[in-house]
Amino acid sequence: MQTxxxxxxxxxxxxxxxxxxxxxxxxxxxxxxxxxxxxxSTERIAERAEVAPATVYNLIGPRExxxxxxxxxxxxxxxxxxxxxxxxxxxxxxxxTVHLFVSDPVVSRRMVREWEESGLVLDRSPLTQLRRxxxxxxxxxxxxxxxxxxxxxxxxxxSCVGALHQWVxxxxxxxxxxxxxxxxxxVVLAAAAADPYRDQLLAPLRTRGTG
Numbered sequence: 001m002q003t004x005x006x007x008x009x010x011x012x013x014x015x016x017x018x019x020x021x022x023x024x025x026x027x028x029x030x031x032x033x034x035x036x037x038x039x040x041s042t043e044r045i046a047e048r049a050e051v052a053p054a055t056v057y058n059l060i061g062p063r064e065x066x067x068x069x070x071x072x073x074x075x076x077x078x079x080x081x082x083x084x085x086x087x088x089x090x091x092x093x094x095x096x097t098v099h100l101f102v103s104d105p106v107v108s109r110r111m112v113r114e115w116e117e118s119g120l121v122l123d124r125s126p127l128t129q130l131r132r133x134x135x136x137x138x139x140x141x142x143x144x145x146x147x148x149x150x151x152x153x154x155x156x157x158x159s160c161v162g163a164l165h166q167w168v169x170x171x172x173x174x175x176x177x178x179x180x181x182x183x184x185x186x187v188v189l190a191a192a193a194a195d196p197y198r199d200q201l202l203a204p205l206r207t208r209g210t211g
Contacts, residue, residue, distance in 0.1 A: 159184030
């Protein structure tokens with residue numbers, strides 16, 4: 001049985017680990033911002049974070065895990081932003097997602113380029129929030145009752161990941177990235193619109209191109 005003192009000590013250890021982990025990730029971000037194309041090594045991160053190289057490996061892992069941890073950090077921040085918004089509007093979810101990545105372009109571009117599983121970067125918070133927002137729209141009668149809202153959210157997420165990779169490759173600027181992501185959302189919403197809302201949800205498509 002664990003004593004109260006033991007539990008307190010364990011809690012403090014976890015807090016110290018969390019702080020060191022946070023410091024390691026922030027050190028990685030700082031190194032990237034200092035030189036976007038710099039080689040990110042355990043030794044350089046450890047030196048900037050003022051920890052031992054073994055601590056970087058133990059708390060984060062090898063290089064691939066560092067990119068994964070940076071991606072998780074983006075999603076943590078997105079969840080905080082969406083919680084403030086309430087995230088009941090699918091367009092707010094998409095806008096917040098795009099704004100998050102373009103607000104820290106050096107880190108987000110490098111993370112997407114280097115992380116082998118970057119296609120999964122939006123699988124957590126944005127997709128969860130989109131599913132909820134679309135399910136709510138369906139419950140309100142805005143979307144047809146026979147539509148699978150999870151499939152709709154997945155289609156938008158796939159399009160947004162594609163737009164993100166094009167933005168990372170400098171094939172589009174920030175504004176076009178946002179326009180392309182919103183266009184994908186508007187296409188899906190218009191296709192799933194209930195009759196009373198069809199004209200309303202088609203309106204954005206009639207007034208602009210693909211971005």
